[in-house]
Amino acid sequence: MLDILTAILIAGLTTGALYALATVGLSLVWGSMGMLNMAHAAMLTLGGYSAFTLCTVLGLPVIAGFAGAILVGAVAGGLLYVLIVRNLLKTDKATFESNVMIATVGIGIALENAILLTYGGQPLKQPISATGSFILGPVSLPYQNMLIVLVVIALMAVIALLLGRTRMGRAIRATAQNREAAQLMGVAVNSVYFQVLVLSGAIAGICGVMVSSMTQLSPPLGNDPMLKAFIMCVVAGLGNLPGAVAAAFGLALLEAFVQYVAGARWGFPTLLFVVIAVLIWRPAGLFGRVQIRRM
C-alpha cells in the first residue's frame, strides 16, 4: 500500500513540476500582455531538440545542452515578438487577442513541422537524463524525478526573484496591472513585452528538456504538457502565477491518482470535468479576481 502511494506521489509531483513550468511560461505572457501563446508547445519541443543536437550530435557536455536549450528558447521568444507580436500590437486592441492566437497557432504548426522535417518523426533519446534511484528504506526515489523537481524549484525561485526584486520584474508587474498607467509612468511597454516573451521562451526551453528526459523526443512532444498547462491556467485564473503553480501540482496529483485507479485514459477527462465544475462555480478561475470592466 505504501509503495503504491509513494509511486503515485512521486509521479504526481514530477508531472506537477513539469506542468507548473509549462503553465508559468504561458501564464506570464498572458498576465502581462493579454496574449495566449499557442506556439508555446512548439517552443518546448524546440528546447528539447536543441539540447539533443548540442549533446548527442555535437558531443558537448550536459551543461552546454541546458544552456543551449535556454538560449534557443529565448531567441525563439524574441523572434516571435519581433516578427509577429510587434506588428499585431499596432492593430486594434480588441482584435489583438484573437489575432495573436491565430497567428501563433500558425507559427506553432510551422515550427513543429520544421522540426519533423529536420529530425524525422522517430522518437529520439534525450541525453540529459539521470539513471538509477535513491533508496530510502522501502521507498525508491529515481534520480531523474528528483532532478526535475529540484530544477523546477530552483527555476521558480529565480523567476520569483526576477519578478519580485529586479527593475525589469517591477516593470513587468506594472504593465500587467495596468498597461496605460505603466506607460504614463515611463515604462517602455514594448521592451517589457519583448523581455516577457524572451523569458517565457527560455522557460519553455528548459521545460522541453525536462519533459523529453521523462519520455522521449518527438515532434509533438510539447502538445500534451501545453494542453494540460492551458487547463491549469484556466483553473487558476489566467495570469496568476502562484495560483498556476498550485493548480499544476494539485491537478497533477489528481491525474496520477485517477490514472492509477481508473486507467491511463481517464486521467485527462477527469481533469477536464474538474475544471468545468470549477469554472461553473467560479468563472474567473479559483484564484482569479472578477474584473470590473469600464466602458
Place this chain on the structure above:
Amino acid sequence: MNKTCNSKGMSGNARIDLFVSLLLIAAAIALPFMIDSRYVLGQIVLALFYATIASQWNLLFGFAGVFSLAQMAMFAFGGYATAMICFYFGWNVWAALLPGALSAVVFSLVVGLACLRLTGVYVALLTLAIAQTMYLLIVTDTECFTMVGSICRQFTGGAVGFARFGDLGTRALLKGQWLVGNYAIIATLFAVTMVVTYIIVKSPIGLAFRALKDNPGYAVARGVNRFQAQLLVFGISAFFTGLAGGFYAAHFQAIGPGILSMSQLMFIIAITVVGGVGTFWGPLVGTIVLVAADELMREAGEFRTLGLGLIIALSILLMPKGLVGRLGDLLSWLRHRNRAAASAITFQEKPATTGK
C-alpha cells in the same frame, strides 16, 4: 466610420451578394459538365465540406465572436452519430442524417452550457480541451462492444472508426455517375447552409450576435442576453456542422477519429482567416484559395503543413480582414479616388466659370 453609410451601402451590398450568388449557382451547375476528372470532382466535393464547416465557424467566431475550437468536434459528433445509428440500428443513411445533426446540437448545447459562461480565451481553451478529450477517448477505446464476425468492435469504433454502413444511394441510382450525384447533394447542402446563414446574419438576432461581438458591455446594457444569444448561435452552427458531418460520413462511407486531429481544425481556421473573418463570402474565397494552394503544395509533399502554418501566420499579419476584406478596401479606395477625381473636376470648372 462604416456605420454612417450603412443605410446607403446596405442595398448595394445586398445587390452584390445576390449577383455573386447567382453567378456561383451558374458555376456550380456548369461544373460537372466541364470536369471529366473524377479526382478533381472528388476534391471539389471535399472542398464543399470545408467551405460548409468554415462558414459555420465564421458564423460563430466572425459574426458572434465566440472563439470555439470545438468546430471539428461538432462535425465529428454529427458524422459519428449518423454512422453509429446506421451501423447499430441498420437505418437508411438519409433517415439518420437529421438525428445525427440534432445530436450534434445537443452535444453543442452541453458544451455551450459548460463553456459559454466564460468569455474570450477561456472559451477557446475549454473547447480545445473538450475536442482533444473526445479524440483521446475514441482513439484509446479498446473495450469490445459487439463482435462482427470474429473481429472485436468498440462502441466508438476505436482508432479505425466506422465503414460500410450505407451510402447516399447515388451508386444504385446513377451507377458510374454517382460522384456527380453526390456533388449535387453536397452542393445543395452548402447552398442551403449559406442561405440560412445569410438570413440569420441579416436578421435581428444576427444584429444581436454582432453587437455582442463588437461591444459586449453595451449590447448587454441594451438588453441582449449574452448567454442565451451565444448558446443559440452555438446550436445553429452545430446543426449545420453536424449535418455536414453526417453527409461527410455518408459520402466517404467511412468515418474515423482522424477528422478530430489538430491539422483539420487548423485548416478550417486557415480557410476562414485567409478568406476574411466576419465576412459572408470569406469562407468560400478562403476554401478556393487554400484548397488550390494545398493541391499545388501536394507536389512539394512534406512541406505542405509547414506552408499552411506560415500562410495562417502571414495572412493574419498582412491582411487581418482576409482576402474579402482586402477586396473591400480596394473597392472603397477606388470609389474614394473616383470621388476625388470627380471633385477635382468640379474644382477645375469653378475658377473657369468665375473667371468669365
